Amino acid sequence: MSLRLAPRFARILRAPPTRISSSVHFQPTYSNPQKRFLASEPQRHEFQAETKNLMDIVAKSLYSHSEVFVRELISNASDALEKRRYAELKGEVAEGPSEIRITTDKEKRTVIFEDTGIGMNRDDLIKFLGTIAKSGSKDFIENNKENAEAVIGQFGVGFYSAFMVADSVVVTTRKVGSGPEEGLRWTWNGDNSYEIAETDGLPTGTRIEIRLKVGDSASYSEEEKIREVINKYSYFVSSPILVNGERVNNLNAIWTMQAREVNKEMHENFFKQLVKTQGKQEMFTRPLYTIHFQTDTPVSLRSVIYIPQSEFNQLTFMAQQKMCGLSLYARRVLIKPDAQELIPNYLRFVIGVVDSEDIPLNLSREMLQNNPVLRKLRKIITDKILGSLQSEMKKDPVKYSEFYKNYSIYFKEGVVTEQNQDIKEEVAKLLLFESSSKKAGELTSLGDYVKRMQEEQKEIYYMYANNRHLAESSPYYEVIKSQNKEVLFLYDPADEVVFLGLGQFAMKQLVPVEKWAQEEAEKSGKDDKKDTKDFRDNEKKELLDWMKDTLGSVKVAEISGNHRPSEHPVMVTVLDMGAARHFLRTGEIKDMEHLVYFKPHVHVNLTHPLVKSMYKMRKTDKETAAILAEQIYDNALITAGLIKDTSRMVGRLNKLLTNLAGNKGSSTILTP
Missing domain, CATH: 3.30.230.80 (Ribosomal Protein S5; domain 2)
Known part of the structure; x- marks a missing residue:
């Protein structure tokens, strides 16, 4: 008896019986116009298929892994038990407990799947096992939607997954409601056909015995292998599954x-x-x-x-x-x-x-x-x-x-990799940081920061440093602290990349303290009309011009002086501090090369004793003054996190100390 095809599946897989070459064309002539009209009428043909080829496709190409045949046969058995439950609701009587039994035999190279489900009659065998892509479960779902929540099958091809591993398949079955003499045996021996024979003495339900192929397929005759596949795919099937008499799925879904x-x-x-x-x-x-x-x-x-x-x-x-x-x-x-x-x-x-x-x-x-x-x-x-x-x-x-x-x-990765700004901010709500308004070790979120913001504040301020002590001793923090603004401290280098990727939160721009400090320094420089005895205007210009020439145009794109009291003689700001530090960390640019791209602005504190001393020293000891200027500048880079290799500073410091010691305590650097 040949295998039949369900119409829907057949239309997809069947090949046309004849092939017409597209490279040869001819136009017949007709003497009778009526014959010509009849000849142009379209003719309908159904696709045909080589059943053997189709079976090869199903058995060898439909599934990615051979182990899924266990899943498919268990799913079919589960559906059969669900259909049995529905039959019992209608008063029909089934035999035995509702369960799925699997038996392995390594010596015989067989695995047997049994269920006490609805079973099949002759029409069912021909319709569901002899017709590829005819799903009995799908028919059941369509006809009993209110009672089919646990039915799994959809396509009608799961049974044929067994052909991937089988030399032969024998199905014995008896349908619920039929007599004991109405059992059937369905047999496939690996060829292009199957047989159906009558048999008696069968319980209701279905038994599928698979003789496995030699090789890798034979491993499915081992109990441990079957348990492994069940644990992976079918552990939470609602029906009890027994392997060689022992239940393997004990937990509810x-x-x-x-x-x-x-x-x-x-x-x-x-x-x-x-x-x-x-x-x-x-x-x-x-x-x-x-x-x-x-x-x-x-x-x-x-x-x-x-x-x-x-x-x-x-x-x-x-x-x-x-x-x-x-x-x-x-x-x-x-x-x-x-x-x-x-x-x-x-x-x-x-x-x-x-x-x-x-x-x-x-x-x-x-x-x-x-x-x-x-x-x-x-x-x-x-x-x-x-x-x-x-x-x-x-x-x-x-x-x-x-x-x-x-x-x-993981959350930092999410902020950086997400494309949607709304989702970025949802992930960012999970981030925690230390804050200048909290004790050391106490964390806060971006959402809580926004709730505490000053009424007129429109930006969220943050600052990267290796630890809280360095953050609080920074010249940038020194500037913003004087205005009583809260700052988030970032200790992880990744945090700076996260904030660069986030950009804003709750419609508030994320602003690094260094950028804010630069804007404030420029603003105060323009507004600074303080009458000071530290430097006259010509002395100020003379000092700043000398420092810029001494350090060079790469290190100093712009230089300005201020009279703001500070512990730091010099503060350096660049166009984008976070990006500059990121490039240094990733090694995408060489040490000091980044200064060319980020155009450093040097802010000189004209009230600092070291600056005053350097101004005097440059007239009496130009060499030492130049070394001091370079050291002060590099100190500022260290504070900003803009220097990677500090080894060259050792030699410079030794030379500076030697020069100062040679002056026998009379150096102007010590007596401003």
Whole structure:
């Protein structure tokens, strides 16, 4: 009996019986106009197919991995049990407990799948096993929508996945409601046909015995291999699954339950099963945060997502660049264990399950790419994770601060890599920093900073430094502190890149303190009409011109003096301090080369004793004064984080000290 094709699938796969060459053309002539009209009438033909070739396509090319045949046969068995449940609701009687049994025999090289489900009669065997792409489950769903929530099948090709690994397949079955003498045996021996024979004494349900091919396929006759595949794909199928008499799926699919029905212990056990399935049990032991939610619009979605308790470092972060702990299920059956398409890469640390009936799948039950439904799912899941973490930050700041120490690098990555400004700011809400208005070690968020802003303030000020002491002793902070403005302290070099990528938050521009200090210095320089005895105008010009000539045009694009009291003799500002430091860190430019591009502006504090001494010294000891000017300038670069190699300073300092010591205590630098 030849295998038949369902019309819809046949139209896709059948090939035309004849091939017409496009390179040869001829125009027949007709003496009778009526015959010519009849000859031009279109003729309809159905596609034909070589059934053997079609079977090869199904068996060898439809699925990515041979192991999925276990998933497909378990899914079929689960659907059969669901149909049995529906039959029992109508008063029909089935035999035995509702379960799926798998038996392996390594010596015989066989694996057997049995279920106590609805079973099949002769018409069912011909229709569903003899017709490729005819789905009995899909028919059942269409006819019983209110009672088919747990039915999995869609395409009618899952059974043929067994042909990838089988030399032969024998199906024995009896349908619920039929007599004991109405059993049937369906046999396929690897060729282009199958046989159906009557047999009696069978229980209701279906038994599929597969004799496996020699080679890799034979491994599926091993119990451990079957358990491994079940744990990966079908562990949460609602029906009990027994392998060689022992049940292997003991946990409920808790994502299908209401959140109030699931306690902490259930979540921890479920989490352990997930990380075991993903091979991450050594990395994660328990969940820190749990996100359990369900939605029906705009798409149907059931999900449980965990944020594991763990300690990440730079090495771990880099090692997990392509890892994703989110698994996609459809009706409790695993579709993809590493569903990277459902979340942005910077949230790859989550562990969890997403189950959606609306997810678009292709024929081999694999996820379609670039689909509108996927984009909706991604947005829902991303918004839920970010929103939940924002709530946790407010609910328990201490716990969140500990969590942030380990996971901050992911959120920083998110701000930098996200293209959408709104999402950037949602991620940025999770960032924490020290602040000039808080004690050392106490962290605050950008959102809380905005709430504390002065009424007329329109910018968020931040400053990078290696630690708080350096930040608070900086000449830039010295300027802004005098105006009582709050400053966020960034200690991680990545934070500066994050702020450059973020640009603004809550419609407030993110402004580095160095930029603000430069603008203030320029403003005060223009407004500075202070009558001072430090320098007359000609002396001021003389000093500044000398410093600019001594240091050179690369180091000094512009120079100005001010009379603002400060502990620092010189302050250097550039066009973009953050970008300059970033280029230095990444090694994209050589040391000091960046000064050409960023045009340093040197602000000289004319009230500082060292500046006054240098002015006098240049007349009596030009060499020492020049060395001192270079040292003062490099000190300013160190304060700004704009110098990478400080080794040359050692020789200069030794020479400077030698010159000063040679003056036997009479140096003007010591007696301004």
